[in-house]
Amino acid sequence: MPDKEEVRVIVGVDTHADTHHVAVVTEHGRPLADREFVATGSGYRKIVEFARSYGEVVAFGVECTGTYGAALTKVLRSEGLSVVEVNRPNRQQRRLRGKSDPLDAYDATESVLAERCTAVPKDKDGPVECMGVLRASRSSAMKARTAAINQIKDLLVSSPEVIREKYRGMVTAAMIAAMSRARPAGHHADPVHVTAWTLKKLACRYQSLTEEITEADSALKEILDAYAPLLCDLPGVGVEVASQLLVTVGDNLERVGSEAQFAALVGVAPVPASSGKTSRHRLSRGGDRNANKALHHVVLVRMGSDPRTKAYVAKRTLEGKGKREIMRRLKRYVARELFRQIMNPVPAPSIADLRPLRQELGLTLQNAAEHLHQWPSYLSRLERGQTRNDSLISAYRRWLEEQAAPARG
Known part of the structure; x- marks a missing residue:
């Protein structure tokens, strides 16, 4: 057996409902050993002992960290070991090389060594x-x-x-x-x-x-x-959308390192589709499709009720953009806004003073709507906190203060 003080090892795990097959290789890819363990608490501890007996463990590559490998992932993390989520082996390679549990376990180690899989598993305890x-x-x-x-x-x-x-x-x-x-x-x-x-x-x-x-x-x-009480403050975001996006991200928010990664995770990162003189992007077919569906819902709601979104749609339509292209861009903008709100929640501006001040000045919703170029019903929802539009709230307050200035003077 190699001297564990001198050897750094990578461990791959092919997970199943009742058993897990574990393979150990050196950091240079040389196979050391593989063995099958039962998928129980004692089996998980034996996996840790087996891996450490061959040297310093650099990382574990585990398949199905959200299902069959969820319990093992928790044990490995509790031991202070690095865990990487590994996708199932490539089907083309399977056809050429065949399939078995040891082969899948060694494929997992190759994925970690080649850095093809770098996703951090979700915490499942929050x-x-x-x-x-x-x-x-x-x-x-x-x-x-x-x-x-x-x-x-x-x-x-x-x-x-x-x-x-x-x-x-x-x-x-x-x-x-x-x-x-x-x-x-x-x-x-x-x-x-x-x-x-x-x-x-x-x-x-x-x-x-x-x-x-x-x-x-x-x-x-x-x-x-x-x-996450502030997430539902954003226009078009309700319980259904907010819960789906949080489930997609997971309890450990640090697993999504940037706004671009979040966009790829929810399937709205633009994919190049240029050729020759044509330069364009197309819709992404990757990412979590349920999260993409949630963003689609937000965009549809905003296209029907949000003034900023309506103005954007009108502008892009005049430029000759089609509806699918406009919605693709809107999804990207919405993803950016939602990512910021998830990572750094910003409370909605206070609206408690808007209605009392308007009524004190003897102004109607129709008066305000005509000046701000909004529907009276939309301003009513804004005053009652049923919709959020930070820029409109600021403009509305400035206009009310301008109307109040002569009376105070």
């Missing part, structure tokens, strides 16, 4: 991990609720006329409430009775899932209020 668990439960409940309402509507299409007539013209909420209150009576061999009975069961399921989703939303909001 409030963001709690949000991830809640979101997983909420997502499955949403899918099940959608399936339930689709089944209800499908049944109504072919149900007996006496049932179709009863619920015809009702909106979903009223229809679900009526179905859940129904008291079908009859024999199970009667199509009318069985259809009514099934619709009632599906309606009760729909209501139960709606309650489960509401409880998950409340729990998510409670965590956000304690962990």
